[in-house]
Amino acid sequence: MxxxxxxxxxxxxxxxxxxxxxxxxxxxxxxxxxxxxxxxxxxxxxxxxxxxxxxxxxxxxTISELLGQTWANIKRALDPHQIQITPQLKNLKATYVPNPDGADASASAALELDMSDAVPLPGGAQAALNGSLELDPSVMFSYQGSRGMLAPEQARVGFDLGAHARWHLTAGLTGSTGRVKIPVATLTASPVVMVGQVPVVITLNVTLCAEVSADGTVTVDTTQAIDGNWAIHADYTKTAGWTSTTEPVATTISPVNASINGHASVRTGLEADGSVALYDALGVKATVEPYLRADVDGTVSIDSANRVPTVQGQARLYGGLDVNGAVLARIAVLGTPLAEHDIPFPVYHHEWPILTRQFALPGAQPAR
Known part of the structure; x- marks a missing residue:
């Protein structure tokens, strides 16, 4: 246009x-x-x-031309029925889970995706993936206008992604595979929020992938659960210009049942690649990946019903969260001078131990 x-x-x-x-x-x-x-x-x-x-x-x-001296502070939960879903797996089913606590920042229902498929891996191997993913996304936009039309005093645009996932992955991996992404679905929504009497279009795109990688030879049979809530936003002030912030409010990663056998470093995770923008021109994009990483030389078996894991050899298991992204700068949509490129923001990385190295000798009980 x-x-x-x-x-x-x-x-x-x-x-x-x-x-x-x-x-x-x-x-x-x-x-x-x-x-x-x-x-x-x-x-x-x-x-x-x-x-x-x-x-x-x-x-x-520019947004400044549209909104002028208006002030706004909006956080809008997305109605899952208005999210367009493009499946990437053959057997993907979407359902809507009622949310009795739905309020301004939480929709009356959450989107649940149930998946089941077998996908090829490098070297002729194959992975079997099944599980469910529940999402509760929202978008945020704040704006404080100033006198004149050159730029606002401050502004913010971003998204909040709440997720609960549980999935079962089995795979046999050999060599250095690199990160293998298993696309699950692409989600798109373009809610219109009212700033006074003026409509503003916010576009949210999220691509979901399961991910597995290995460096060595290993067989993996793991059931994982992830609960998290992550807020990603780009902020503008006249004094500081554009900055970006990652707020991982909570992240819990649990290997409910896991069996890993071999000599390798292996990583499995769930990746959400999302972006939110005003009129698809300016905003923030980010990749959020909670993951489980294991360094194994032998066999490790974890069962949620048994607090003491079984280890033959040695193993270390870690939970982790990686977030990286950029401020989207396509046009001077706020009236501020911007280059026609993305502005990267610092990578967020946090990893914590779930299981420290353990040894099990013949006739001995495994140590905690």
Whole structure:
């Protein structure tokens, strides 16, 4: 929609349209088939095109032009029924789980994805994946306008991703595989939030993948559970410019049942690659990956019903969380001068021990 377009009014509306379509006027469009992420444009020129039509030239407009001196602080939970789901596994089923505690920051239902599939791995191996993933995403937008139209005093755009996942992965891995991603689904939503009387389109995209990697020869049969809540946002102030923040409110990773056999370093995880943007132009993108990592030389077996793991050889298990991403800078959508590239933010990495190294000798009990 950026550039030159044509608007064809009805004959009775020609005079009114001629007055409404004029240079300087803003076009603030909700999502449509032609502009699935909405459109924020400013009319730069209007000229007759014949047969009661006009030819309109436009440029990208800024949020500051749209909102001016408005103040807003919005956090909106996404209605899961309005999330478009594109399955990446053959057997993926979507259901909606009622949330009795649904409030402003929590939807009345959560989206649950049930998965089951076998996927090929490098070297001719195969992994079997099944489990469920429950998501409770929300988007956030705050804005504090200032006098004039150059830039706001401050602004924030971001997303909050709450997730509960449980999945069972079995695989035989040989050599250095690198990180193998198993795509699960892509989720897209474009909610419209009202800032006073003005609609603002926020676009959220999330791609979900299971991930497995190994350096060595190992067989893996593990059932994992992950609970987490992660807030990712980009912030702007006149004094500091753009910064980004990761807020891992909570992350719990539990190897409910795991059997790992071989000599290798192996890692399994769940990756959420998400972005949120105003009119698909400025915002923040991030990859959130909670994972389980194991260094094994021998056999380790963990059963949630037995507090003492069985280890033959030696093993270390760790839970971890990686977050990396960037501020999306496509146009000067806030009126601030921005380069046409992404601005990376510092990587967040945290890892903690679940099981320290253990030995089991013949006839001896395993040590804790």
């Amino acid at each position: 950026v550039g030159t377009g044509k608007d064809t009014p009805s004959p009775n509306a020609t005079a009114a349209a001629a007055g409404a379509v004029r240079p300087g006027r803003l076009i603030d469009s909700p999502p449509t088939a032609a502009a699935p992420h909405g459109a924020l444009l400013a009319i730069t020129a209007v000229k007759p095109a014949g047969q009661d039509t006009v030819e309109v030239s436009t440029r990208p407009a």
